[in-house]
Amino acid sequence: MNILQPCRRSFWPHFIACVLVAVTAVLLSFGALVTTFDAAMAVPDWPNTYGHNMFLYPLADWLWGPWDLFLEHGHRLLGATAGMVTLALFAAAWWWQERGIVRALCAAALVLVVVQGILGGARVLLDDRTIAKVHACTGPLFFSIAIAIATLTSRLGTIVQKTIRKVANQTSFKEPSSLPAVSSVALLSAAYLQLVAGAQLRHLDASIEPASFRWMVFLHLFGAAVVTLLAILTAASSWSRRFIPSDRLLREDTSSELALCIWSTCIVGLVIVQGMLGAGAWVVSWGVPTGFFFEWMQWNLTEATVARSPTGAAVVTAHVVIGMMILGASVVMAILAGTRAGWCRTDDRPEEAVA
Amino acid sequence: MTPLLKSPRGSDRHGFKKTHSWVVFCTLLGCFFVSSGCNKTPPASFRSNMIEATKQRLSQSQEKQVATVLLAMFGTPDNPVVLAETGLDLEKLTLCAGPVRSDIVGRKNGLYREHCAHCHGITGDAMGPTAAFLNPYPRDYRPGVFKFKSTERVEKPTHVDLVRILHNGIAGTSMPSFALLSETQIDALAEYVKYLSIRGETELSLMRAFFELDDDAKGILPETREFLIGEMLLPASEKWLAAKESQIPVPLISEGVDLVESIAKGKALFYGDKANCVKCHGVTGLGDGQANDYDDWNKPIVEIDKELRGTRERIKVTATASMSPEELAEHVALQDWVTKLSQVLDGDSLKPRTVVPRNLRHGVYRGGRRPLDLYYRIYAGINGAPMPAAKGAVSPEDIWHIVNYVRSLPYEFDGELGADRPLIARERF
Structure with missing residues (x-):
């Protein structure tokens, strides 16, 4: 892999990467629904579906059959699709001689999608919740890689890189702060670890002690606080440069700065929504945690919640999906901020050509 | 010029090392979640009523005998066993027992673990993972006491009572309504609650039976059908079968009353x-x-705790210097018991709460x-x-x-x- 070699830029790697991101987003949403409805064992065999070849399972039985079967079989079909798209992306990255980092990520995605498929199969064949937890942690990792590939092959990063280069030629250029990059990488890590912590709660083992569960909950709440603080820090550090009057970048580097500001603000928005969904997800899954509050804080619960209600399932699943969106947005943010801080490059042109 | 522009592509700052750092990052994350739990989930098992066992000062072999008898009578959470005397329907229990899974298209098993166990616990001991966060605590089925029913105070609820609670939920508590489940599923869950309750009551009877044993029994319960079924199981299961007959008579309110x-x-x-x-x-x-005041589930914990504190005080002020070897051994045994009971209370019970009118x-x-x-x-x-x-x-x-x-x-x-x-x-x- 030589990233110095000239590249034949093509539209296809980026297009396939975008398709992969879209397929993976739907795949992960189906996966989240499978967990919400505890439908992972709705099909007891693997890779077959009730004895049929997975791809030849009667369409009507899948679409109009039981809801659990629809979710689980749909998750498998989407998984297979994601695998094929990853293979195409890998081939495209090699054919159009993408940069080393893109090719490395494509290779990692290919390995991960195979591992993820095997984990999914093992979860069913061994009927094991521990494997389900690992499977739930690998999914977002694959999604992050797909987003990273899509970003690195996009024009967005290139624009940031070019603007930086152009502005940096100005005599009054002030080196961009690395704080947005540092905080967004920290945010990316925290968002992923938060998904790992969430997976432990989602695939709850009913035999664990209340004391262990309490620790898991506090860990997840602590993670939520860390993610919130990092999201705010990322946004604040991105916006702060726009308010320095003497800074030439204010006029020259508008596009790259705006990109950072918009992304980081979106992440803060997602984190706020996520907090509300998290509280809702708890209530619809395990009831109002009245024991969490002091006696004098108790309020009157007038109605019993309805278990497995469509609204409840939507809230719980949305909590997972938004969590993954935060992770995905953090990946984009980290790449953009990293490019801007000079940590990495997102375009394919050698520096010398510009200089 | 900034180092950003001077660095050639692929240099330390922008090239291969960055690629390597990605690989290292991904590997570390992979290691994190793989190491967080590689062990296969062990099969579910019923938890012994350790508070009662310790309170009754049962030896390990006695605890083991109780567990063996219960295993023979009730099986495991994955494979329940039903004796005809209980009047329980094994088919319904199978639908609720075990991990969540489908064996044929559209039939879901493991309903109890899907809907109930996270609060009520696999054993029905109200020690599910989420229990500590709830107020009131979830119901412990093992004493066989149920609040909301149409039968006389000390009697068991009818099957219809349990189904109604499952269907409507309990307003003002964290117990949800399972109205979206099918009638068959709710019916099966009510049966499983009875199964856990009968098992819990039988366990309590067995543990308390050691106290009444003759010296000739050498601390071992007789393993005869007459004793185990007739004296231990039937008193609990017959009440469930008789619940229908003890329904509260409801006279209609007189007509014409303003x-x-x-x-x-x-x-x-x-x-x-x-x-x-x-x-x-x-x-x-x-x-x-x-x-x-406390309810019947919290009161025993409060009383045991009180007894524990009293015993601790007594131990503290007891002079051991003048004790005979037998007395000293008894004293040490008492100290061990206090330590064990406090450990069991910490692990197997939640902080007692008063019952609010x-x-x-x-x-x-x-x-x-x-x-x-x-x-x-x-x-x-x-x-x-x-x-x-x-x-x-x-x-x-x-x-x-x-x-x-x-x-x-x-x-x-x-x-x-x-x-x-x-x-x-x-x-x-």
Whole structure:
């Protein structure tokens, strides 16, 4: 892999990467629904579906059959699709001689999608919740890689890189702060670890002690606080440069700065929504945690919640999906901020050509 | 010029090392979640009632004997066994037992673990992972005591009572409604609750039976059918079978009774000596009367804790210097028992909470809001809670008057609030 070699830029790697991101987003949403409805064992065999070849399972039985079967079989079909798209992306990255980092990520995605498929199969064949937890942690990792590939092959990063280069030629250029990059990488890590912590709660083992569960909950709440603080820090550090009057970048580097500001603000928005969904997800899954509050804080619960209600399932699943969106947005943010801080490059042109 | 522009592509700062750092990053994350739990989930098992076992000072071999007998009688959470004497339906239990899975298209097994176990625990001991976060705590099925039912106070609920609670949930608590489950599934879950309850009661009987053994028995329970089935299992299971016969008789309220008049009569009874509802529910009906009592699930924990503290004090002030070897051994055994019991209490019980009398101004009735449900509550009291039975002291007709008064309380006009607006505790202050 030589990233110095000239590249034949093509539209296809980026297009396939975008398709992969879209397929993976739907795949992960189906996966989240499978967990919400505890439908992972709705099909007891693997890779077959009730004895049929997975791809030849009667369409009507899948679409109009039981809801659990629809979710689980749909998750498998989407998984297979994601695998094929990853293979195409890998081939495209090699054919159009993408940069080393893109090719490395494509290779990692290919390995991960195979591992993820095997984990999914093992979860069913061994009927094991521990494997389900690992499977739930690998999914977002694959999604992050797909987003990273899509970003690195996009024009967005290139624009940031070019603007930086152009502005940096100005005599009054002030080196961009690395704080947005540092905080967004920290945010990316925290968002992923938060998904790992969430997976432990989602695939709850009913035999664990209340004391262990309490620790898991506090860990997840602590993670939520860390993610919130990092999201705010990322946004604040991105916006702060726009308010320095003497800074030439204010006029020259508008596009790259705006990109950072918009992304980081979106992440803060997602984190706020996520907090509300998290509280809702708890209530619809395990009831109002009245024991969490002091006696004098108790309020009157007038109605019993309805278990497995469509609204409840939507809230719980949305909590997972938004969590993954935060992770995905953090990946984009980290790449953009990293490019801007000079940590990495997102375009394919050698520096010398510009200089 | 910044180092950013001077660095050639692929250099340390922007090239391969960055690629390597990605690989290292991904590997580290991979290691993190793989190392977080590589062990296969062990098969589910029933937890022994360690509080009772320690309280009864059972030896390890005695605990093992109880576990073996229970295994033979009830099987495991994944493979339940049913004896004909219990009257339980194995097919229904199979639908609820084990991990969540489908064996044929559209039939889902493992319902208990999907819907109930996270609060009630796999054993039905109310020690599920989420239990500590709930107030009131989830129900512990093992003592075989149930609150909201249509039967006499000390009797078991009917199957229909359990199904109704599952269907409606319990307003004012974290118990949800399972109305979206099919009738077959709710029916099966009610059966599984009975199974866990009978198992828990049998376990308690077995553990307590050691106390009554003769010296000849050498601390081992007789493993005869007559003893195990006849004396241990049947007393628990027969009550479930007889529940239908102990339903509370409900006379219809006399025709032509004016509602306003009935409410006035109910009010007089509410504040009177016969029913004496004010004692706990308070003069205002806000549930601010006597509120320092515990229910039957928390009370034993409070009492054991009290006994433990007393024993600890005694141990502390006991002089061991002048003790004979036998006395010293007994003293050491007592110390060990205290240590074990405090450890068991820490691990197998939650912090006891007092039971709060219901605020009748809210209009939230946990056992159901039908007038009939209120009649049952007043007639038979609430089993397991300090709410006494009015049966005997108050005539059925008067109970209906109290029901009418209680139902009017959320809308009682007190001169300040609108008659159509419920009076809630917050607004009182």
